[in-house]
Amino acid sequence: MASPATSPDIVxxxxxxxxxxxxQFSEIMAHPGLLWHPYQDGGFWVVSRHADTKTVSKQPKLFSSAVGHTNLWDLKADALEARRSIIDTDAPDHTRLRRLVSKAFTPRNINLWENVTREIACELLDDFQYAGGGDWVSMVxxxxxxxxxxxxxxxxxSDADYLVELSNYLVEGTTDQPSLAADAFGNTTDLDLLPFGSPASHALFEYGEQLGAKRKSDPKDDVVTQLVMAEEDGNRLSAAEYRNLFHVLVFAGNETTRTAIAHGAMAFSEFPDQWKRLEADGEISAPAVEELLRWATPVLHMRRTATDDTELSGTSIARGDKVVMWYPAANRDPAVYDHPFDFxxxxxxxPHFSFGGGGPHFCLGAFLARMEIRILLEEMLNRKLALRQVGAADRVASNFIHGILSVEMEVK
Amino acid sequence: MTDQMRLCVDAGLCIGVGQCELLEPEIFRVDDDTGTSTVISAPILPSQRAEALVDQCPSGAIQIDSDVSPTQARPPDTG
Structure with a gap:
């Protein structure tokens, strides 16, 4: 086989x-078939088109999440085992883990949290407006x-600030310059065995275990109690699985929506005519929320591994090859979107893929994220809170999380 | 009535996302105990809506019921 054409650097x-x-993504997409991206000792196929992303996502048997891992690099067997969660499992493990938490996140059950969300949004926006603006990330x-x-x-x-601090360190773990010492937070675990290779994962595990122990002795009507009960009876959840699930729920449940909200504010500042449209409409429509999500694309990629020889867009893929879906590319595929670079x-x-390409790993928190964004925009509209970005945003140097560390916004 | 399709849920595949309930609340409901989708009324839809639902079900649990011929997939006669 002739060596495949090589992708420009996107990692x-x-x-x-x-x-x-x-x-770079436009160049990759314009190339027929798939490009090969060298990475470490090997490489991966770059999946950039909308249709290809969907094809990969919808065939979880052929494109596994459990083999090797969902990161660009392979994990060793002990690390894979230690880190197993709903992200990096296939059926039947994935199905079992997902069902333990799915009901809290159905559209119907998420709607029950609308009032709580609105109260929080109102408090934060009132403070932001009173202060006359500031760092949109840390304040809202x-x-x-x-x-x-x-x-x-x-x-x-009451532990929100501590858990945000841990999340910040986890995001940092996706960059090439993590700042924590290996023994931070009292960590003694090999960093390879921890999500994001970060000692902050050890701290989050510890926090989850302590909370789980509390809920075991004093059960409440909440998700944590449901999980520790599943762990207690019937071997439905192992101790390691509980730890990892708690970790994913807290991290993915806050970091991604935070990123969407940060990019959303930046988008409305960059495209003030779109904010004027919202004001003229007087309400937040579903298309506005979806466009904010498309624009933000908080998670940049997920990897799958081919379990058999196959073919995608005319390119032969061998069993064991890594296949990486780059969601920001699919979300601006000109075959699907007119003027993809307009907000x-x-x-x-x-049909954006900010919640993944539509297979069984479809974002658990999709309806929660949508609800939070809608409520926030509604309350901004109620306050006529038009934002204007001041200076450049401080971005995360990560090829995985489209993170914004801070961005100054003034109130117009 | 060839433009009607009957749907079914493969409970083994369902992961309880709730997309079906969101799109077709008259027909599907995610059971809070089992965490999987259940059919609560005749799962028959115009083919376009049926196909959209199949396409948008992340787990592939919502399927066209191929055991049923189009003539059988007629909505109940409410007379």
Whole structure:
């Protein structure tokens, strides 16, 4: 076989300090078939088109999440075992784990949290407006989703600041410059065995275990209690699985929505005509929320591994090959989107992949994220809180999380 | 009535996302005890809506019921 055409660099973390490398993705997408991206000792196939992303996502047997891992690099067997969660499992483990938590996140049950979310949003926006603006991330984008997810899970909201701090360290773990010492937070575990290779994962595990022990002796009507009960009876959840599930719920439940809210504010500042449209409409429509999600694309990629020889867009893929879906590319695929680089809140069809490409790993918190974003925008509209970005955003140097560390916004 | 389709839920595949309940609340409901989708009324829809639902079910649990011929997939006669 002739060696495949090589992809331009889309993995160096420093690239992402300037934002998503859209010109590289456009170049990749314009190339027939798939490009091969060298990485460490091997490489991966770059999946950039919308249709290909869907094909991969919808065939979880052929494109496994459990083999090797969902990161660009392979994990060793002991690390895979230690870190197993709903992210990096296939059926039947994935099905069993997901069902333990799915009911809290159905559209019907998420709607029950609307009032709680609105109260939190109002408090944060009132403070922001009173202060005349400031860092949108630390004042609104970060505290809103963490408080909401903790409420949904049954974790004390008084610990929100500590858990945001841990989340920040986890995001840092996806960059090439993590700042924590290996023994931070009293960690003694090999970093390879910890999610994001971060000692902050040890701290989050410990927090989850302590809370779980409390709920075992004093059960409450909450998700944490349901999980520890599942662990107690019938071997439905192992201790390691509980730890990892708690970790995923807290981290993914706050970090991703925080990123969406940060990019949302930046988008409305960059495209003030779109904010004026919202004001003229007087309400937040579903298309506005979906466009914000498309625009933000908080998670940049997920990897799958081929379990058999196959073919995608005319390119032969061998069993064992890594296949990596780059969601920001699919979310701006010109085959699906007119003017993909315009932020347009009136798009009637917007089949974005900000919650994944549609297979069984479809984001558990999708309906929660949508609800939070809608409520936040509604309350911004109620306050006529038009934002204007001041200076450049401080971005995370990560090829995995489209993170914003801070961004100054003034109130117009 | 060839534009009607009957749907079914493969409970083994369902992961309880709730997309079906969101799109077709008259027909599907995610059971709070089992965490999987259940059919609460005749799961018959115009083919376009049925196909959209199949496409948007993340787990692939919502399927066209191929055991039923189009003539059988007629909505109940409410006379």
């Amino acid at each position: 160096s973390p420093a690239i992402y300090l300037e934002g998503i490398p859209h010109s 984008a970060a505290p809103l989703p963490i408080r909401v997810i903790l409420s949904v899970l049954g974790v004390p909201v 347009d809140i009136s798009r009637e069809t917007n």
